[in-house]
Amino acid sequence: MKKLDGNLKKNIAVFISGRGSNLKSIVRYSSKKKIIYKVKVIISNKRNAQGLLFAKKQKIKNYYINFTKSKRLGNRVLNILKKNDIKMVCLAGFMKILPAYFIKNYKGKIINIHPSLLPKYKGLNTHARAIKNNEEFSGCTVHYVNNLLDSGKIIIQKKTRITKKDTANSLKQKILKIEHKIYPRTINKVLSNL
Numbered sequence: 001m002k003k004l005d006g007n008l009k010k011n012i013a014v015f016i017s018g019r020g021s022n023l024k025s026i027v028r029y030s031s032k033k034k035i036i037y038k039v040k041v042i043i044s045n046k047r048n049a050q051g052l053l054f055a056k057k058q059k060i061k062n063y064y065i066n067f068t069k070s071k072r073l074g075n076r077v078l079n080i081l082k083k084n085d086i087k088m089v090c091l092a093g094f095m096k097i098l099p100a101y102f103i104k105n106y107k108g109k110i111i112n113i114h115p116s117l118l119p120k121y122k123g124l125n126t127h128a129r130a131i132k133n134n135e136e137f138s139g140c141t142v143h144y145v146n147n148l149l150d151s152g153k154i155i156i157q158k159k160t161r162i163t164k165k166d167t168a169n170s171l172k173q174k175i176l177k178i179e180h181k182i183y184p185r186t187i188n189k190v191l192s193n194l
């Protein structure tokens, strides 16, 4: 089976703020056979995000834009997405809440990955909170993005057991591994229905 021609693939944008390990797994997965998406644009709201270095190495168009500051900058992002024919926006460690007008423009086409079994543990420090509450399981969730934090419709969840030995850090690593597996696959699946 031949790889899908780059021109036939659906373009996606990945929004990041930091390390970008999910970004890497999304980009890597896109080069596999039969995968229907291509990471065309990477946007970071942090100038020094590690993920931007990866974007540059991979020669993927990348932008630093602190676009929550003003609607003008938000519109710049929307123009970049339009110009590049972006079909879906994937948040991967993007630490800003998107402005409502932005979400409206990409309604039903923005997804996020969160390191907990939503609706439990929205927001930050998910692993420490799950351990503190003696949860038996934690995991990650891919969900659509709406105007409320980590509250959009759930697409998929994967869980893992929290062992007695787990610390916030070991749990984070365990869940991150799962994230790297499920996020690219879910992106591909969601896009195939768009």
Ligand code: GRF
Pocket: 018, 019, 020, 021, 022, 023, 092, 093, 094, 113, 114, 115, 140, 176, 179
């Ligand atoms: C991940 O744990 C993701 O679930 C959360 O932010 C973290 C981003 O990590 N939304 P990375 O930048 O992809 O390494």
